[in-house]
Amino acid sequence: MVGDGSGELVAVRVADEEAERLIRRDPTLKLGEMYMDGRFILEQGNIYDFLAMVKQNTTNEIFDIPMAALLIGRIALQQLKSRLPVNRNKRNVAHHYDLSERLFELFLDEDWQYSCAYYNPPGISLEEAQVAKKRHIAAKLLLQPNQRVLEIGSGWGGMGMYLAEATPGLDLTGITLSEEQLKISRQRSKMRGLTDRVRFELQDYRTMTGQKFDRIVSVGMFEHVGIGNFDKFFKKVHELLADDGVMVLHSIARPKPSFATNAFIEKYIFPQGYIPSIGETLPPIERAGLLIRDVEVLPLHYAYTLRHWRERFVANKAAAVALYDERFFRMWEFYLAGSEMGFRWDELFIMQIQISKNQYSTPDNRNYIAAAETKLKEFEATRAPLEKVIL
Incomplete structure (x- = not known):
C-alpha cells in the first residue's frame, strides 16, 4: 500500500x-x-x-549502486551522442514527427499546434488556448508590415500562417526536417492562398546561409537541438538575424540541469532530445553576441495542454489502435501521462526568451504586449476559419 x-x-x-x-x-x-x-x-x-x-x-x-551506475552510464552516453559531428537530426525528427498525420489529428486542436498552449484566461478550451499562445508570441515579435520572418521548426504550418495573415506583406520562411509536416504545411498554405509569401522548406537550420531575417521564431524545437549544440544554434541565430531584428524562443525548460533525458522518452519518443534549464540556455545566447531582452516563465500551462491531449487521445483509442496497435497506443498514453506528470510534479515549465542584437529593437517596458494582443484579437475576429486538411 x-x-x-x-x-x-x-x-x-x-x-x-x-x-x-x-x-x-x-x-x-x-x-x-x-x-x-x-x-x-x-x-x-x-x-x-x-x-x-x-x-x-x-x-x-x-537509487542503489547498480541503479546509480546505470544512470551515470546513460548520462555519459547522451552527452557523447549530443556532441558527435554526425548529423542525425532528420532521422531523429522522422522517428516522431513522420508518424501518420491521422495520429496527431486524434488529439491536437484544429490548427495542429503540437506545443504548449497558453491558458490565459484560465479555464479556456484547448483551441482558445492555442490561439492565445500564437497571439502572445506574435505580440513579443513586434511584427511590422513587409518584414522577413524565419520560423525554425515550422510544424504543420499553423504559427507561420497566423503570423503572415496577421501582418500585411509579411514574408515567412518555415523550415522543418519532417517530410510529413512539410507536406501538410504546404497543402495548408496553398488552401489559404498564402504561397506567394509563405514558403515551407525541408531545411536544417545549421546549413542556412546568405540570408537575413527581421524576425526569427522557434516554438517547441529547441528541445531537439541537444545540449552539445546550444552554442552552434545561437551562433546561427546571430548570423541569420538582422542587426535590428528580434527573436522569440519558446521551449520546455526544467528548474535545474539534468544532463540527460528520461530513458523512456529518449528511446521511444524523442531520440537525442534534451530539456534545458534557463541557466543552461542563457550563457550560449550571450556567448553568441546576442542580447537577452525578456524572459517569461509559463508554469503549469503545459500540464493543462497535456491533460487535454491525453483525454482526447484516450477517447480515440480505437482509432489509434487501428492506425498502429495496442502496444503503440499504450506507449503514447504513457508518454502523454508521464509528460503531464513532469509539469505537475517535477516543476517543468515553458520559457519564452526574447532576443535581439540591439537594445533599441525592443521597448523599455512590457506594456506593448497587451496592446499588441488587443489588436491581434481584432484580426482573429475577422480571420477566415481554418480548413480541414484531406488526409
Whole structure:
C-alpha cells in the first residue's frame, strides 16, 4: 500500500516475476516498457493516476549502486551522442514527427499546434488556448508590415500562417526536417492562398546561409537541438538575424540541469532530445553576441495542454489502435501521462526568451504586449476559419 488513503484508489498488477524484477532494476525505462507490453496492468485508475501517486509518495533519493551506475552510464552516453559531428537530426525528427498525420489529428486542436498552449484566461478550451499562445508570441515579435520572418521548426504550418495573415506583406520562411509536416504545411498554405509569401522548406537550420531575417521564431524545437549544440544554434541565430531584428524562443525548460533525458522518452519518443534549464540556455545566447531582452516563465500551462491531449487521445483509442496497435497506443498514453506528470510534479515549465542584437529593437517596458494582443484579437475576429486538411 502506498499513500495515506485520502486519494483515489489505484490498483495495479504485475503479470510476472521477471516484469517485477525489470521494473525494480530500471523503473525509468522498464515501467513504461512493461506497461506497453501489457505486463504492468492497471486494475483501477489509469497510468497517470499511478505515476502521480508514486511521485507524491516517494523521493528521487532511492537509487542503489547498480541503479546509480546505470544512470551515470546513460548520462555519459547522451552527452557523447549530443556532441558527435554526425548529423542525425532528420532521422531523429522522422522517428516522431513522420508518424501518420491521422495520429496527431486524434488529439491536437484544429490548427495542429503540437506545443504548449497558453491558458490565459484560465479555464479556456484547448483551441482558445492555442490561439492565445500564437497571439502572445506574435505580440513579443513586434511584427511590422513587409518584414522577413524565419520560423525554425515550422510544424504543420499553423504559427507561420497566423503570423503572415496577421501582418500585411509579411514574408515567412518555415523550415522543418519532417517530410510529413512539410507536406501538410504546404497543402495548408496553398488552401489559404498564402504561397506567394509563405514558403515551407525541408531545411536544417545549421546549413542556412546568405540570408537575413527581421524576425526569427522557434516554438517547441529547441528541445531537439541537444545540449552539445546550444552554442552552434545561437551562433546561427546571430548570423541569420538582422542587426535590428528580434527573436522569440519558446521551449520546455526544467528548474535545474539534468544532463540527460528520461530513458523512456529518449528511446521511444524523442531520440537525442534534451530539456534545458534557463541557466543552461542563457550563457550560449550571450556567448553568441546576442542580447537577452525578456524572459517569461509559463508554469503549469503545459500540464493543462497535456491533460487535454491525453483525454482526447484516450477517447480515440480505437482509432489509434487501428492506425498502429495496442502496444503503440499504450506507449503514447504513457508518454502523454508521464509528460503531464513532469509539469505537475517535477516543476517543468515553458520559457519564452526574447532576443535581439540591439537594445533599441525592443521597448523599455512590457506594456506593448497587451496592446499588441488587443489588436491581434481584432484580426482573429475577422480571420477566415481554418480548413480541414484531406488526409
